[in-house]
Amino acid sequence: xxxxxxxxxxxxxxxxxIANCKKEPPKLDMFPELGGDFTLxxxxxxxxxxxxxxxxxxxxxxxxxxxxxxxxxxxxxIGAAYKKLGDSADGVKTLFITLxxxxxxxxxxxxxxxxxxxxxxGLTGRLEDIVKVTGLFKVLFVKRLxxxxxxxxxxxxxxxxxxxxxxxVRHLFGQNDRADTMATVIKVLLKQG
Amino acid sequence: MGTFFLIATFIFIFESCNKxxxxxxxxxxxxxxxxxxxxxxxxxxxxxxxxxxDETLLSIDCDNFETAEFHSMTEExxxxxxxxxxxxxxxxxxxxxxxxxxxxxxxxKSKHDLKAGQKISLNLHFQNAGIKSLTGDVKKIEDEAK
Numbered sequence: 001x002x003x004x005x006x007x008x009x010x011x012x013x014x015x016x017x018i019a020n021c022k023k024e025p026p027k028l029d030m031f032p033e034l035g036g037d038f039t040l041x042x043x044x045x046x047x048x049x050x051x052x053x054x055x056x057x058x059x060x061x062x063x064x065x066x067x068x069x070x071x072x073x074x075x076x077x078i079g080a081a082y083k084k085l086g087d088s089a090d091g092v093k094t095l096f097i098t099l100x101x102x103x104x105x106x107x108x109x110x111x112x113x114x115x116x117x118x119x120x121x122g123l124t125g126r127l128e129d130i131v132k133v134t135g136l137f138k139v140l141f142v143k144r145l146x147x148x149x150x151x152x153x154x155x156x157x158x159x160x161x162x163x164x165x166x167x168x169v170r171h172l173f174g175q176n177d178r179a180d181t182m183a184t185v186i187k188v189l190l191k192q193g
Numbered sequence: 194m195g196t197f198f199l200i201a202t203f204i205f206i207f208e209s210c211n212k213x214x215x216x217x218x219x220x221x222x223x224x225x226x227x228x229x230x231x232x233x234x235x236x237x238x239x240x241x242x243x244x245x246x247d248e249t250l251l252s253i254d255c256d257n258f259e260t261a262e263f264h265s266m267t268e269e270x271x272x273x274x275x276x277x278x279x280x281x282x283x284x285x286x287x288x289x290x291x292x293x294x295x296x297x298x299x300x301x302k303s304k305h306d307l308k309a310g311q312k313i314s315l316n317l318h319f320q321n322a323g324i325k326s327l328t329g330d331v332k333k334i335e336d337e338a339k
Contacts, residue, residue, distance in 0.1 A: 068233045068299045069266070070273050072225070076338035111230035116335065140272050148260060148277075150233065150301055155274040175268065175294055178339055 026185040028170045028192065034161070035169040036136045040097065040129060043110035043122040050095075050167060057092045057189050058163040059173075059182075062139050064100035065112040066150060070158055070175070075116050078160065080179035081186065082118040091190050094120040099134070099141045099154050101127050137161060137169075164189055216244035216322050222329035223337075224313050227306035234258070234307060236298035236315065236329060237291045242283040249320040250281040250289065257313060259302035266295055280320075293337060309333040 042048040050058070059078055063071030075096065082089040096113060098104035101124045104112075109122030124130070134141060141156035162171040162185060171185050222238035236255075242248045253261040263278040278296075283289045291297050307313065311331040316324050 065228075065231050066233055068235050068264070069275075069297045070294065072228055072231070072235075072334050073293045073338060076335040079335045080338045108230045112228060115228045140270075142272075146277065148262060148301060150299075153275060155272055157271050158268070158273045159271055174271070175273065 026171070026181065026188055028164075028185070028189060031169040031172075034137055035163065035167070037167065038129075038133045038136060040123040040125040040133065041106060043106050043113060043124075045106045048121065048123055050163075053093050053095075053163075054167060055165050057165060057186060058161075058167075059092065059094045059186075060097065060137070060161040060163060061094070062097045062099050062134065062137070062141070062156060064098050064154055064156075065104050065108055066100065066153070068153075074158065074160060074175075075113075075120065077177075077179050077182065078120070079116050079118050081182035084180055084183035085186060088187060088190055089118065092186060094118065095123060096120050097123045097130065097133060099130065099156055101125060101130055162186065162189060164192070214243070217241065217248065217319065217325060218243055219317070219325060219327055222315065222327050223332045224300065224307060224315075224329045226309045226331055226333045227303060228334075229306075232301070232303065234300040234303060235293075236261070236300055237293060238298075238327075238329070239288055239290045239292075240283060240317075241288040242285055244321070245285045246321060247285065248283045248322065250283065251318045251320055252280075253298055253318070254316045255300060255313065257304050257307065258300040259304075260300075262299045262301070263291075264297055264299050266297070293334070307331045309336070 037050045039047055039049045061074055078094050085092065098109060104124050106124055109124055113120050113122045139157040141154050143152055143154055145152045158175045160173040161169050162173065164170045170189055173182055218241040220239045224236045225234045227234060240250065255261060263281050264275050265278055267274050281289050309331055312328045313331055314326060314328055316326050318324055
């Protein structure tokens with residue numbers, strides 16, 4: 001009998017411990033080795049500087065318009081995060097920097113991004129300027145010939161950088177992060193300013 | 194009356210035995226809506242090998258696209274690498290899942306842009322099962338992102 005009570009109490013203790021064990025809140029960090037201001041050309045052919053977005057939270061993602069899977073999915077996931085943010089989404093801007101300036105000129109990027117309802121800003125430029133920006137964010141990309149009608153593709157870093165209102169990288173979203181996780185982290189950042 | 198039931202039962206048993214068991218199960222086939230300026234679409238589905246033999250997916254063709262390729266995705270140090278697969282081996286009882294962010298079927302050079310809500314025919318060529326034709330839904334990727 002005493003043994004049974006002990007088992008029941010232990011089980012109760014384990015269950016309540018699990019219930020009380022709250023999920024860790026998303027963490028914001030400082031990444032002094034990542035980021036910095038840069039100038040590239042936006043989808044309207046105008047100069048764009050990251051400084052232009054001071055006061056906004058920024059999601060920065062590198063990709064290319066001929067990307068079949070990861071890039072459109074990441075852009076779509078960011079869109080889903082915007083929907084979860086509701087009115088707070090006004091304080092967030094998304095930047096899509098092409099890794100393929102050879103094919104992705106301003107017009108092409110504009111056409112491509114018009115598909116995504118939340119109005120991401122597309123950036124292109126000379127390859128050497130883009131390489132400088134990838135260097136700032138330690139983004140790797142390798143062009144690979146495919147031999148198919150697509151010509152070539154890129155192996156590339158898939159992290160999306162969350163930048164605060166002062167232009168500092170505060171979080172890196174990975175491929176496995178879901179839209180609701182992204183929205184939660186962005187909300188924390190917006191609260192902190 | 195008794196004879197009638199006897200014959201009907203025999204026909205039922207004969208038909209049941211004669212019915213060939215499906216060797217493949219193909220589920221949730223869908224294709225991404227065309228993104229302007231991209232020219233590339235992706236197809237996703239789950240293919241389960243219900244047979245007791247290895248099965249190989251050799252190729253896919255679709256009237257709306259010039260070519261289709263199978264791609265696997267591997268992540269190494271935060272870098273996503275995409276590799277073309279000549280064919281896809283599916284072991285007995287196993288499933289091959291083509292899904293967003295993972296292995297996918299790349300559809301190249303579309304003849305017409307695809308719109309969400311449309312249906313699209315795909316022909317899958319298997320080594321043992323031959324050609325399996327199916328219809329996939331065209332979906333907006335933004336609606337599928339979770």
